[in-house]
Amino acid sequence: MIGGGFIKTLVVVGHPQIEDSSTQQFLKEAANLPDVIWHPVTSFAVNVAAEQALIKQADRLVLQFPLYWYSAPAILKNWLDQVLTRHFVYPAAMGGLVGKELGIAVSLGSPAKNFAAGAGEDFSISQIMIPFQALANKTQMTFLPTFIIDQFGYQSDDTKANLLIDYQRYLTQERLGHFDDKTNWLIGQLTDLITTVPEEKRQRLTLILEEIKNNQATLDDLQMNIKMIHDMED
């Protein structure tokens, strides 16, 4: 249980040289969390029934890969072609993917800011991900905002630390993209952590936790006030 939620997440990693990728090794350590299954695809020979069973027990399916020619590498496409059989996903109302969430964690070799009309890549990441969005729609999954790993090799340590937190949230946070949820997720993480530390540190961490909760309550009040002012203006 992470951040107050009960999300079970399956991360299907498709990378032809996963052991040699510093990006994937970094993300692998970050994904070492309860209720997260790190599942690298290492062969074109797929055990369809076993993979389908893995998917069934997950609430969130994250396809993770480096962008190869504006799509997933062949090893991951093969996994999709093999595992998502007609029989497994249809009829959609009773299909094996209905009600789950589909996330894409994509690492880029060229800068993320280039993915825009008129920039170096012409198309946005959202446009490039349309085939995956179409898959989600067809199988009655909720398509999540794509998680972008922007030229990992060029990032500073600070940026990498932020990436780690954001990635852990992407894998485990119940609702994504809501303003309050980052703090609530951190409160959940800290609450879990406190139960595991020695007694002498626990008191100090509990004080920090209370402080964060108070700040969040203050922030909530402020947002409520701003909303009321706006409502009166309308």
Next chain:
Amino acid sequence: MIGGGFIKTLVVVGHPQIEDSSTQQFLKEAANLPDVIWHPVTSFAVNVAAEQALIKQADRLVLQFPLYWYSAPAILKNWLDQVLTRHFVYPAAMGGLVGKELGIAVSLGSPAKNFAAGAGEDFSISQIMIPFQALANKTQMTFLPTFIIDQFGYQSDDTKANLLIDYQRYLTQERLGHFDDKTNWLIGQLTDLITTVPEEKRQRLTLILEEIKNNQATLDDLQMNIKMIHDMED
């Protein structure tokens, strides 16, 4: 030489069971034309140098496949991942794909009319093909309109006959999408055919050819007149 042009076309067919596909067998017969190379990808083991040499001698590259989860099947994606190496395609100004044309011939299992906002598939074929368009842009190829094979198994013989002509044009016609060019392409085909038939049929076919050419000239005149009338109105 087809229809007055000198287009050399490489058709890369990615289908996991190509021999069992009546669509692909039909298209294979239709593609039996001079200057067209029919090139099925039958293995995940790719001879990169040989494939790159095949591409180099082509003016038009057609990727042909059934739509699997809104993208190419893994066997074709693997071919792209392996063959289109950095070294081969960059720097783009001197790359192995510069100035060529990229076409997509895609066969659909659900009706083409469903590929639209609000219809069964939500997205258009143009949207779904964005990764291929992005590939064409990046490597300085011209992206052609996608050739759609709409539920081949359900088509009438008449529709299939039209599909055959349109497909042959897609592979061989110098400029695609121009109104006049279909007739000019047919005139070229007939001109070629006449040289190969026995003397007694040649005269008759030559008369038919003249008739078609006259019709085309009349059509050109009519279009010119309509254009002049419009220009005067403006």
